[in-house]
Amino acid sequence: MFFKTLEDMADLIMETTERFLSAVGSEIPDPSAFSKEMKDYEHRGDQFAHLIITELNKTFITPIEREDILELTKLLDDVLDGIEAVASRFDMYHVKKPDGNIRKFADCLNRSAVEIKSAIYLLGQKKLLAIQTHCVKLNELENEGDDLLRESVKTLFLNVTDPIELIKLKEIYERLEQTTDSCEDVANTLQSIIMRNS
DSSP states (O other), rough: HHHHHHHHHHHHHHHHHHHHHHHHHSSOOOOHHHHHHHHHHHHHHHHHHHHHHHHHHHOSOOOSSSSHHHHHHHHHHHHHHHHHHHHHHHTTTTOOOOOOOHHHHHHHHHHHHHHHHHHHHHHHHHOOOHHHHHHHHHHHHHHHHHHHHHHHHHHHHHHHOOOOHHHHHHHHHHHHHHOOOOHHHHHHHHHHHHHOOO
């Protein structure tokens, strides 16, 4: 049950990042509706997390350490929370035309979701050592997120003169970068699970 629900969460992250990537690829006609849509994804993630916590409270013997299941659940949920937080900024700040930097971040997150999904499915199959490759890739993608943030902010200060616009975009970039950090946190926890169980 635990692995199946973690897989459901990984599938949901994949679905969420795909939707986010397709939305920022063009104009967002209704940021409020888009924010609500992302909130729905995030809410579904919360339901999966709640299901896992409820089961943990009822289960005496777990397939891997109880703390590891709990930590992994929390971190997968953090990825969904991060994307939802960005979408809510689109609504609050009336962002209808995401720029190229936002699209690059969205692509980075989507590629991270692919790695997370592969890793979580391998966890369920007990193929622990095979997970390592995906963890390495997630670390690389987080570094890409760091570089993207530096470049985005640099370009922002060079090209945007409106201070309000600058504040809005800078916060969105930072939120996106924090979400790539959350993806790396998933990788770090998976690596400690590999070390303890192999």
